[in-house]
Amino acid sequence: MAKRLDLKAVDIYYGDFHAVQDVNLSVAPRSVTSFIGPSGCGKSTVLRTLNRMHEEIPGARVDGEVLLDGEDIYDRGSDAVAVRRTIGMVFQRPNPFPTMSIRDNVVAGLKLQGVHDKKKLDEVCEASLRGANLWKEVSGRLDKPGGGLSGGQQQRLCIARAIAVAPDVLLMDEPCSALDPISTLAIEDLIADLKKEYTIVIVTHNMQQAARVSDQTAFFNLEATGKPGKLVEIDDTSTIFSNPTEQATEDYISGRFG
Amino acid sequence: MTERTTAQAPSPGPQDEDPAAGSATLDTVTDSDPAPGGRSQGSSSRGRGERVFRRLTSGSGLLVVVAVAAIGLFLLVQAVPSLMANNANFFTSPEFNTRDAANLSFGIRDLLVVTLLSSLFALAIAMPVSLGIALFLTQYAPKRVARPFAYVIDLLAAVPSIIYGLWGIAVLAPALLPIATWLQNNLGWFFLFAPGNLPVLTGTIFTGGVVLAVMILPITTAVTREVFSQTPRFHMEAAQALGATRWEVIRMAVLPYGRSGYIAGSMLGLGRALGETIAVLIVIRAATSPSHFSLFDGGYTFASLIASAASEFSQPLPTGAYIAAGLVLFVLTFVVNAIARVVAGGKVNG
Ligand SMILES: Nc1ncnc2c1ncn2[C@@H]1O[C@H](COP(=O)(O)OP(=O)(O)OP(=O)(O)O)[C@@H](O)[C@H]1O
Ligand SMILES: [Mg+2]
Numbered sequence: 001m002a003k004r005l006d007l008k009a010v011d012i013y014y015g016d017f018h019a020v021q022d023v024n025l026s027v028a029p030r031s032v033t034s035f036i037g038p039s040g041c042g043k044s045t046v047l048r049t050l051n052r053m054h055e056e057i058p059g060a061r062v063d064g065e066v067l068l069d070g071e072d073i074y075d076r077g078s079d080a081v082a083v084r085r086t087i088g089m090v091f092q093r094p095n096p097f098p099t100m101s102i103r104d105n106v107v108a109g110l111k112l113q114g115v116h117d118k119k120k121l122d123e124v125c126e127a128s129l130r131g132a133n134l135w136k137e138v139s140g141r142l143d144k145p146g147g148g149l150s151g152g153q154q155q156r157l158c159i160a161r162a163i164a165v166a167p168d169v170l171l172m173d174e175p176c177s178a179l180d181p182i183s184t185l186a187i188e189d190l191i192a193d194l195k196k197e198y199t200i201v202i203v204t205h206n207m208q209q210a211a212r213v214s215d216q217t218a219f220f221n222l223e224a225t226g227k228p229g230k231l232v233e234i235d236d237t238s239t240i241f242s243n244p245t246e247q248a249t250e251d252y253i254s255g256r257f258g
Numbered sequence: 259m260t261e262r263t264t265a266q267a268p269s270p271g272p273q274d275e276d277p278a279a280g281s282a283t284l285d286t287v288t289d290s291d292p293a294p295g296g297r298s299q300g301s302s303s304r305g306r307g308e309r310v311f312r313r314l315t316s317g318s319g320l321l322v323v324v325a326v327a328a329i330g331l332f333l334l335v336q337a338v339p340s341l342m343a344n345n346a347n348f349f350t351s352p353e354f355n356t357r358d359a360a361n362l363s364f365g366i367r368d369l370l371v372v373t374l375l376s377s378l379f380a381l382a383i384a385m386p387v388s389l390g391i392a393l394f395l396t397q398y399a400p401k402r403v404a405r406p407f408a409y410v411i412d413l414l415a416a417v418p419s420i421i422y423g424l425w426g427i428a429v430l431a432p433a434l435l436p437i438a439t440w441l442q443n444n445l446g447w448f449f450l451f452a453p454g455n456l457p458v459l460t461g462t463i464f465t466g467g468v469v470l471a472v473m474i475l476p477i478t479t480a481v482t483r484e485v486f487s488q489t490p491r492f493h494m495e496a497a498q499a500l501g502a503t504r505w506e507v508i509r510m511a512v513l514p515y516g517r518s519g520y521i522a523g524s525m526l527g528l529g530r531a532l533g534e535t536i537a538v539l540i541v542i543r544a545a546t547s548p549s550h551f552s553l554f555d556g557g558y559t560f561a562s563l564i565a566s567a568a569s570e571f572s573q574p575l576p577t578g579a580y581i582a583a584g585l586v587l588f589v590l591t592f593v594v595n596a597i598a599r600v601v602a603g604g605k606v607n608g
Contacts, residue, residue, distance in 0.1 A: 051499065053495065053498060053499060056495070056498060058401075081501050081502070081503055082501065083501075084498065084499055084500065084501040085500070085501030088499065088500075089499040091492060091495060091496070091499075093492055095492040095493060095495065095496040096496070097493070097496060097497075097510055097511065097514065098493075098514075099514045100510075100514075108497075108500055108510065109500040109501065112500055112501055112502055112506055113501075158496070161496075161500070162499075162500075165500070165501075
């Protein structure tokens, strides 16, 4: 069930290093938001605070509020493990469990949630692989290890694994950066499909991709190295790419910058 | 001059210097050689340096192989006459009688049993303990704690064997007595805990195995810790992002990645336990009757028997009998180490 996300005055630190400053943004349910900006400006950092992966790094911490349908995921009563079960993530580098079979990879999250009914797992496995546009390619070899697939297939396997638990929000950090154009298009189509059911946030360095897949685009920037990254502007994708408010945004998307 | 050196000299050059200079002047060879060419002709001198280096490395690699083969051959040559003169069956006889050089009767049955029993028992203790320590150090403990803790474990490897032997017989044996007594009273029906061939329950294979377990703990832990700490971040993140708890991350990412290294480390430990001499000689008591496959037996391992007889190696035939036993130990450790390497798939070189 798709939920909305709101960030209020979020500051993110790695130890003493202030990585990202004062982010305020909202993501509507069943929409795609893309994060763009030069390398090192903190896109991945912000994304990783959305499912509390950020705190796995020693010394890392987050100030401000990250609200999932109005509830702060950093609240005292909230548990990082529980948060991650409802906010899925796909990484830049495909990371299936290499020795696990394709089937076990897909249902790994469900098993963690205590689902062991074979029939149910098989159903979800097939549905997720279909959802990730991978079913046709792997249906005959579900018992083979996930590490034996091509890079593009592995990434779609990771997407299948992420959607198998029916998350409220799906986060993707440059999911296509290691893929060929055909796999990239397959994943972009997939995102368009998934949007009907999920709230999606995607980091990308590819402007065309941001323009193609997202409803809303957020531009992050960095004043200087060592300074914290900032959210410069967030707006409808069409507005950002045709008529941005900030000069920096215009410079970046027209390639005059970074 | 430079022309000639690069064109034809390379093969005689290093070879002439190499054996003569030996390892003591190795530095000067590698230092001075590439330098002059390096200024005038960068690429060809680098090619030459590489050739020299390749020869040195493959040469020393070959040397090790030759040395190992030579040891094996030495053992075999020395053992054969004694084996021919042996009156007992070498593989099945429990006795090892070499007092009369004209009438040798020796077999390795008991040596094999005691060696394997003590080493495998040590492994059975060391494997779970080192797994636990390695997981604790790499996954649970903060760096501040993990560093000194790991250091202490490594330090265990620096304690001399003789100290382990003394500690084993003076401290550990009495401390283990209640446990041994309990095991024998309650689980005596099981062959491993059945009454052994010793009148007491100290100085048994059981005691020796525990000492060996402590002795091999550093190597198994070090290897296991190393592979676990190399688990790729993105494998662990895959599990974390699905909402895995720390233990679930270990099960899904760390253990599958580190399993072969863990097994390899354990095999290296087993190899060490099989060959351990002095601690075993001190801790495990000699027994007069044959072994019953019980942990409460006494007796000799290959290594401890050979060491105990070392003062009597004056006549070639009795000595050959011990060398034959040594050959079996050599093969045994060789096989165990080979298995470790195959399992590790080149990930470990400890
Ligand atoms: N684990 C970490 N420890 C310390 N600093 C980090 C860590 N990860 C990232 N940073 C710093 O935080 C800042 C933001 O990094 P982040 O990875 O979020 O950038 P990004 O926008 O995703 O860049 P890219 O487009 O290259 O992926 C950078 O200055 C980076 O050096
Ligand atoms: Mg990034």
